[in-house]
Amino acid sequence: MHIHNISSSNTILNKFISEIRDVNVQKDSLRFRRNIERIGEVLSYELSKELKYSVNKVETPLGTKEIDQLTNKIVLCSILRAGLPLHQGLLNYFDDAENAFISAYRNHPENGVPSEIIVEYFASPSIENKTLLLADPMLATGQSLVAVYEAIKKYGVPKELHIIVVIASKEGVDYISKHFPENTHLWIAALDETLNEKGYIIPGLGDAGDLAFGKKL
Template identity: 60%
Template sequence: MYIHQLSEKHSVLHHFLSEIRDQSIQKDRMRFRRNIERIGEILTYEMSMSFSFSDKETITPLGKKGCVEISNKIVVCSILRAGLPLHQGIINYLDGADCSFISAYRCHTSETDFEIHVEYLASQDLDNKTLILADPMLATGQSILATFDALTKVGLPKEVHILSVIGARPGIAFLQKKLPKETHLWIGDIDAKLNEKGYIIPGLGDAGDLAFGEKLQK
């Protein structure tokens, strides 16, 4: 798996990352969602440089101009519900992409152990498409793997890109062993570890709860 960590270079991304981590700022739910969306835009811009492009001729009011356009057939799949603000940031830039949605959540069997349940999938045919998986928090990597396994039942993508805001090294190492070698991970920042419950440390908390409100625990 190819890892593209954008925080390795100084940019406005660091401003947004700082705000989504700050527990005083993240209380503003709308601002939290917007910052995730803006990070999604930055990640998408960087990812777009790896796409294929084709030539086209554009007619302006005063003449003709040779241009290029993305030639990839793109499907953006977001993991509900936390992935929705990140999804919006992606399609702000890739407005011609098809959109898929999948539910993947932790079902706890004990205080520290859990299984990933996938109960809903709405997707296009993925054969020979460019698949973009959007999940803001890459913790253990199990949700992304479960999502990928479910999606391969509706087609085999030509290439796979994962977009995440913050990840943990153990989860990334897990995905490196499980996903195709040509998979690309585009990520804002990477933290060193997980706690005993599988949450990123220092992370930022539960992205879904911060964006949309606390949920009942199963």
């Protein structure tokens, strides 16, 4: 797996990461969503450097200019519901992309039986031989991303696969590295050290879905 940790160098990205982590700024859900969106835009720009381009001629009012333009056929897939603000940030840059959405949640059975990831909904165009961008803001244990990928594989094999996350744990990165193809690209805005006993990233930011859209039942 090709891992791109964008936080390894100082950029304006630090401001957006700082605000989504800050418990005081988090109280403004509109700002939280907008910052996730802006992080998606930064990651889109960095990701675009790894895509394919060909020369196209553009007519201006005063002449003709040759410009390299994107040739990848992109499908942008986000995991509901937390992935929606990140999806919008990616879509702001890859505005010609086709769109897909998939649901994933952890089942919590009784009697101490280990929980599992349930994938119930997938709406997507064909992903066969296309460039799939799989977006989820938090990469904690990595189990949700692997379950989602296994579900998506039933509908086709993408030519390229890019995973886009806002905050990842080292444990989650190690886990998905063992379950995704070697040529997968992982784009991370921030990397944290550990998980707590509930599987939340520490220091992380909390529940991204709740912060963006309110608490769920």
